[in-house]
Amino acid sequence: MLVLTTGDWNASLYDAKHAFVFAYGSDLLELLAPHAGELILDVGCGTGHLTAAIAQSGARVVGLDRSPAMIEAARQRYPTLEWHLDDIRSFLYPQPFDAIFSNATLHWIREPEAVVERLARLLRPGGRLVLEMGGRGNVAAVCSAVEKVLQARLAIRPANPWYFPALGEYAALLEAHGFEVQAAWLFKRPTVLEDGERGLRLWLEMFGSPLLEAVPEERKEEILSAVEEQARPALFKEGHWELDYRRLRVLAHRL
Numbered sequence: 648m649l650v651l652t653t654g655d656w657n658a659s660l661y662d663a664k665h666a667f668v669f670a671y672g673s674d675l676l677e678l679l680a681p682h683a684g685e686l687i688l689d690v691g692c693g694t695g696h697l698t699a700a701i702a703q704s705g706a707r708v709v710g711l712d713r714s715p716a717m718i719e720a721a722r723q724r725y726p727t728l729e730w731h732l733d734d735i736r737s738f739l740y741p742q743p744f745d746a747i748f749s750n751a752t753l754h755w756i757r758e759p760e761a762v763v764e765r766l767a768r769l770l771r772p773g774g775r776l777v778l779e780m781g782g783r784g785n786v787a788a789v790c791s792a793v794e795k796v797l798q799a800r801l802a803i804r805p806a807n808p809w810y811f812p813a814l815g816e817y818a819a820l821l822e823a824h825g826f827e828v829q830a831a832w833l834f835k836r837p838t839v840l841e842d843g844e845r846g847l848r849l850w851l852e853m854f855g856s857p858l859l860e861a862v863p864e865e866r867k868e869e870i871l872s873a874v875e876e877q878a879r880p881a882l883f884k885e886g887h888w889e890l891d892y893r894r895l896r897v898l899a900h901r902l
C-alpha cells in the first residue's frame with residue numbers, strides 16, 4: 648500500500664505511526680511564544696495537533712493545509728478551531744496575521760519565492776515568522792539509497808521532490824521579501840522511526856512516494872527491499888531505523 652498514490656495523505660496512518668513530526672514540533676512552539684488575543688496562521692497544520700496547542704495560549708489560530716484528508720481529520724478532532732483547505736501560494740485572509748508558524752511543511756513546495764512572497768503578504772508589519780523545515784542535506788542517506796537502487800535496477804533517476812535549502816540561501820530569500828531574520832539554525836536531528844525493521848518502508852510509503860512513483864507496482868516490493876539493504880549500514884541501529892534529518896529553523900520579522 649502506498650499512502651500517497653491517491654494524491655492525498657493518510658491522516659490516521661500519519662497520526663499513528665509518524666507522530667514524531669508534531670512531537671518534535673512542540674519545541675518550536677516555545678520559539679513562537681503565542682499569547683492571548685493574537686491572530687496566528689499555522690501553515691501545513693496536518694491533523695491539527697500543534698494548531699490546537701497554539702490555541703491553548705488564547706491566541707486565535709487558523710489552520711491551513713492543502714490535503715483534504717488532513718483538514719478533515721483536524722476539523723473532526725478540533726471542531727471549534729478554524730480550518731482552511733488551501734495552498735499557501737494562493738491563500739488570502741481578510742485580516743493580517745500577527746504571527747505565522749510552520750512545521751515540517753515548506754520543503755514540500757519547490758517554489759520557495761511564491762511561498763515567501765505570500766508569507767510576507769499575510770503578515771502585518773512587525774509580525775513574526777517561526778518555521779522549521781528540512782534543511783540542506785536532509786535525509787540525504789535515504790535519497791542516496793533510493794537513487795542508487797533505482798539507477799542500478801531500473802535505470803531511473805528520480806527527481807528530488809523536496810526543497811531543502813541552506814541556511815544562508817533561505818535567510819537571503821526572506822530578506823529579499825521584506826523580512827528581517829533574527830535567528831536561524833541548521834542542525835542535525837537524527838530521527839528514530841517506529842516499527843523496527845519495517846520502519847523505513849513505512850516512512851517511504853508515507854513520505855517518499857514521490858521518489859518512488861516511477862516504480863512499476865509489480866517491482867515495488869523488490870525495490871523497497873533493495874533500498875533497505877542499501878541504506879542499512881548507515882541508518883539501521885540497534886533494531887530501528889534512524890534517519891538523517893537536518894532541520895532548518897528560522898525566526899524572522901516582517902519589516
Ligand code: BEZ
Nearest residue numbers: 751780781785786809854
Ligand atoms: C522532513 O520533515 O524533513 C521530511 C519529511 C518527509 C519527507 C522528507 C522530509
